[in-house]
Amino acid sequence: MDRFQDGSALATLLGDWTAGPGPLYRKLADALARAAEEGALRSGERLPSERELAGVLAVSRATVVGAYDELRAREVLERRQGSGTRVNGKVRSARSDGGVRGGRAGVIFQRLIDGPGPLISLACAAEQGAPEVTEALADVVREDMPDLLADPGYHPSGLPLLRAAIAEHYTRLGLPTGPEQVLVTTGAQQALVLVAEVYLRTASSVVVESPSWPACLDIFRSVNAELVPVPLDDEGIETRELAAALAAHHPSLLYVMPTYHNPTGIQMSATRRRRVAELAARHGVTVLEDNAYAGIALEEERGTAPLPLAAYLPSGAEAITVASLGKAVWGGLRIGWVRGPAEIIERCARRKALADLGSPVIDQALAARLVPRLDELAPARAAIQRERRKLLERLLREYLPDWRWRSPDGGSSLWVALPEGSADVFAQLALRHGVEVVPGSSADFTGAHDNYLRIPFTLEPAVLSEMVGRLARAWTELRRHGPRDNRPLRPII
Template sequence: MSGEVDRFQHGAALAMVLGDWSAGEGPLYRKLAAALARAVDDGALTTGERLPSERELARVLAVSRATVVAAYEELRERGVVDRRQGSGTRITGRRKPPRSDGRVRGGQGTAIVQRLIDGPGSLISLSYAADAGLPEVADAVHAVAAHDLTELLADPGYHPRGLPVLRAAIADHYTATGLPTEPEQVLVTSGAHQALVLLAEVYLRGAVSVVVEAPSWSPCLDIFRQHGVDLVPVGLDADGGDGIDVHALASALATTSPSLLYVMPSFHNPTGRLMSATRRRQVAELAARHEVAVVEDNAYEGSLLSGDVATMPAPLAAYAPASAEVLTVASLKGVWAGLRVGWVRGPVGVVERCARRKAMADLGSPLLDQAVAARLVPRLGELRRSRSAVRREQCAELQRLLRHRLPEWSWRTPDGGSSLWVRLPGDHSADVFAQLALRHGVEVVPGSAMDPNGEHDAYFRIPFLRPPEVLAELVNRLAAAWTELQRHGPYDDLPLRPVV
């Protein structure tokens, strides 16, 4: 049987597809059956795919095996699945094949993106980390309306490479950080995410593999997965040091001949680590030696939690030898994610190829947004200092609450970013805990979704970009879920019994 029809043999992958399946009224088995049927109707589960065993799905969903047995039996009666001894439970071919559900096969990041589409509702969702816009965004909007609008309206409005004044501001910003840049090396995108999509389209046609950090962020990994490449995971320094393990990286580059190396130097998501200047140079030199292009994703670079923004290392590209090909991706997410302005800085030829693909996608990002961004980019140092001060307080408050309510949990205080990377004690699975947390009103993204190696299954990410009262409620809910798990366990060993 192919990997495609067996891709949900591990229950954690299916749990990501099911999402908030246990919400609402009614018996758990009926809610589970309904969620599985929806996944079939949407195309997330396709004909012939084998579902996890009863025991495996019960373990991951933190329910009794009887709940899964009853759900599967209801689906069998409705003609959604076939159940045969020795063959397991499979989706039947008796239903009309649905259109694609838009998910990346083998990827779990699409479940995170789906939460953005659906909205959190009453859940406290940990699937994204973004906070309110800085007041300076409003000031920039007013300035554009007062001084720039007439000139903008006289423009036809199509700039696939980006508004020239914004590209010049970004180039000046990088030059000031120690990375000499011309506007021709800059392409403006609709957030950093689109920049990664465009780069993947340029580099991954016919590609075999991409080297990534482990862990990394699922939606970014899914951008690469959709091109059918293998992800080659390389871990970080075990002691929480400088970033990606250079010895393991050297081995991966030498043995896999990847088309890209994808790293997050400032600050790594989800761990919040800051890659040192020395490590940046080592990574760039290794990539140049093996003729592998590097994509550095610095979407969180304005989120320093200790020290001064002025002491931050320059982008990795600044340490690269002349023969290296480094693409630097960043955005104004730290100012306001709602502005949806990002960019890629790199060799002119690569930027031009990305611009062609962007023109095919949207003909260029909105000019009003870019005009606002052009007034903010020259102030990035000041804005980042302001934002970092607030985030230090939020991070400290979340850590205080966790130490008080959940002292068994462990984490490393991040250098920057927006989240804590928390480890559950013992052999507890974050996949199982995520299901209990969901029933207590918290959506958790477990480490299994962020590490192709499977070495971070006990971890999950907790964003701290929330007001104190929301952080307090979040920790209360997490503590209640943890108490339930400690008291009752994941229920996988309970005897079968009628479900009513």
């Protein structure tokens, strides 16, 4: 099957193709040629029609025609009678699949690899490290280093001190946990990879929220799992459709983000958590809950916050909880963990040992001093996010008054609905105005959120203001001229 007949998929692959000097048609030709050389576009693969790709990229059809003509002259593309435009069979690609550019999360990871450059990138919602990291690091150097250096340093399951601290953290939350139920990982991303390797086999299926986060979905796709989407409402995953999906597909995992869902910011209610737990237990499916944003509440908590979803499961039902210090403390620390049944943790640990023999010990010692302080660190980070959320909402209401969103319960971004048109098309115009956005199609493969954007508010206030100004100029251009695929407009070069 040709993967890129859908123009939006090809646009995601190309990323920031408009950067640099020169006419647009030549920059597009260079980006397509590079994708073919890297192996992201395969020999014989069919590309979208000129009209379709022009619409998605928000350029004139003449721009795409010029790029395709240029590539046919370079013998990168060829036109086959009755078969459209394809990558030339003579192209010698690198022996790879094109790296991270091939996945739906590719634009996010590629930005981390390339660096931000002059763009304001909204691909990654990350903040600077908490100031308490400096104090904790000084304590580690002063008090812990002799014992750490006396140790061989290989702990595939995690530094015992940190495993104990994480277990105590969950016990305080109302989910009794022992150190043997905890595996320390290099961030939550690795935690999800290890769990997927343990649970998913050929023809496995995973029920996921729709929308969800593309990097997480790509982990399940990488092991060829079938993704079964279930929509959300204001309390979390919709239980009537969830019940139908569990009954019809008998999945290996139910993957949910109950605490400040990414990208919507929804907090799953306690009532909804109980119902989800009941359904999972009834159908014998393991719950994989991802609580990366735990503690980042954007409204004052009224009463007691819901317990982790695992705490609502009846005896005998199985749950895996993944979390990290990335949002509450610092993404650069790269400390995450898996909490689950001891036998599952051991199986994950064996795979962790094969991957890296264990996460860095000094980082874990630092985390062991920070985990007991999460009850104070997360609210402090949330207070900063709360003010930036208010600023972003005020700016959007002022400069983009027809955009709509639900104010999130927590997390670090707004999930914004455009009043019309495709967010993929708008994302291309936004790039040319200096902002990189994540369109809804990356987070929801059903098409139900193709007019949505994820807009983080983790940036400094001055950058947030500049970003909204650029988005407003891009939106004005789109509203004034529309997608440039079906009318004789002057080519943009």
